[in-house]
Amino acid sequence: MQISKGVEWAVHAASMMAALPEGRGLKAAALAHYHGVPTAYMAKQLQALSKAGIVQSSRGAHGGYRLAKPATDISLWDITAAIEGHGPAFRCTEIRQNGPCGLKRKDCKRPCQIAAAFSSAERAFRDSLKAVTLAHIGLQVVRDSEPEHLSDIMHWLESEVMPLSDTP
Amino acid sequence: MQISKGVEWAVHAASMMAALPEGRGLKAAALAHYHGVPTAYMAKQLQALSKAGIVQSSRGAHGGYRLAKPATDISLWDITAAIEGHGPAFRCTEIRQNGPCGLKRKDCKRPCQIAAAFSSAERAFRDSLKAVTLAHIGLQVVRDSEPEHLSDIMHWLESEVMPLSDTP
DNA sequence: GTTATTCGGACATTTAATATCCGAATAATG
DNA sequence: CATTATTCGGATATTAAATGTCCGAATAAC
Ligand code: SF4
Ligand code: SF4
Numbered sequence: 001m002q003i004s005k006g007v008e009w010a011v012h013a014a015s016m017m018a019a020l021p022e023g024r025g026l027k028a029a030a031l032a033h034y035h036g037v038p039t040a041y042m043a044k045q046l047q048a049l050s051k052a053g054i055v056q057s058s059r060g061a062h063g064g065y066r067l068a069k070p071a072t073d074i075s076l077w078d079i080t081a082a083i084e085g086h087g088p089a090f091r092c093t094e095i096r097q098n099g100p101c102g103l104k105r106k107d108c109k110r111p112c113q114i115a116a117a118f119s120s121a122e123r124a125f126r127d128s129l130k131a132v133t134l135a136h137i138g139l140q141v142v143r144d145s146e147p148e149h150l151s152d153i154m155h156w157l158e159s160e161v162m163p164l165s166d167t168p
Numbered sequence: 169m170q171i172s173k174g175v176e177w178a179v180h181a182a183s184m185m186a187a188l189p190e191g192r193g194l195k196a197a198a199l200a201h202y203h204g205v206p207t208a209y210m211a212k213q214l215q216a217l218s219k220a221g222i223v224q225s226s227r228g229a230h231g232g233y234r235l236a237k238p239a240t241d242i243s244l245w246d247i248t249a250a251i252e253g254h255g256p257a258f259r260c261t262e263i264r265q266n267g268p269c270g271l272k273r274k275d276c277k278r279p280c281q282i283a284a285a286f287s288s289a290e291r292a293f294r295d296s297l298k299a300v301t302l303a304h305i306g307l308q309v310v311r312d313s314e315p316e317h318l319s320d321i322m323h324w325l326e327s328e329v330m331p332l333s334d335t336p
Numbered sequence: 337g338t339t340a341t342t343c344g345g346a347c348a349t350t351t352a353a354t355a356t357c358c359g360a361a362t363a364a365t366g
Numbered sequence: 367c368a369t370t371a372t373t374c375g376g377a378t379a380t381t382a383a384a385t386g387t388c389c390g391a392a393t394a395a396c
């Protein structure tokens with residue numbers, strides 16, 4: 001029951017993009033270098049975000065990534081699901097159909113109480129993550145950081161931010 | 169973000185033991201055969217439950233496993249944690265300390281909002297599983313099963329159940 | 337004491353996560 | 367419009383973890 005490291009990186013990258021002005025983006029290498037992680041693997045996560053419709057990508061010179069929708073519409077669950085997949089964590093293999101007292105498939109129309117309990121727990125997990133958006137994260141970062149640190153970030157952004165072409 | 173198959177097997181095995189009369193047990197091979205899973209791997213999960221204090225084991229002839237405490241005191245989270253470990257699913261690698269704008273370790277006294285959000289979601293997951301005990305599962309199995317099927321189970325139990333020695 | 341039996345941990349195998357590489361596509365440039 | 371520099375995209379190795387298997391240590395019956 002481990003969450004991939006890629007989720008952490010993707011959330012950080014998305015939070016960074018949420019701080020950019022409208023129409024600007026960052027290339028994968030910049031996002032990776034900023035966080036001190038392998039470039040190619042960070043790129044893989046951004047690819048997953050792109051396929052999920054969370055970010056838009058532009059190729060070629062001055063290409064890069066930007067958010068595909070407002071930060072208020074992107075929850076931590078959206079990002080987690082994009083990287084880890086939407087499937088349930090508890091995989092029921094229907095072993096009640098096995099063995100000497102196995103049930104017939106006909107009697108397994110609905111999930112049992114064990115599967116239902118795990119399903120309910122996962123729903124609670126999802127709902128908790130759905131309640132937190134990138135907008136919330138950004139707001140709290142601004143509130144909790146030293147002004148000096150925010151200045152550093154702004155300075156770095158100015159040196160790396162790319163004016164993306166408008167037609168992806 | 170996958171939960172090990174061993175969790176499913178362990179929950180099933182524990183539910184089976186919860187149906188036994190006081191002082192009786194089942195050997196690992198019987199539990200594995202009943203569920204149609206590899207014997208040695210089921211044994212591994214039972215070992216984990218034993219180390220976690222959820223079941224008691226007795227070795228030697230007429231040995232086997234039994235619950236170490238009442239079914240009302242064993243939750244699905246207890247079993248999940250025994251198999252999967254107690255560590256958090258979201259592993260924060262403190263990448264905010266990396267890169268050109270990395271924070272000093274001094275400024276990372278408390279977890280950030282991202283880590284806090286995942287921690288909160290995992291707490292919701294745990295609390296949901298903690299609310300379901302083996303007693304609940306057993307009660308619902310009896311209510312939802314065909315009498316014919318329950319009879320099959322009772323019959324099988326009588327042929328496989330072992331009177332464990334009282335001093336583990 | 338002997339023996340049959342069972343659990344316990346050490347040992348392979350398979351799968352998934354992690355990390356990397358090179359080709360396809362795009363926009364700037366002349 | 368052709369060229370070229372640049373960037374994303376998917377296919378490809380490598381490593382860690384989950385899965386599956388085995389044999390010795392311990393115990394109780396005899
Ligand atoms: S968890 Fe429930 S549905 Fe899944 S195999 Fe077990 S009894 Fe069947
Ligand atoms: S999730 Fe939070 S605590 Fe963890 S590395 Fe990112 S900023 Fe730091």
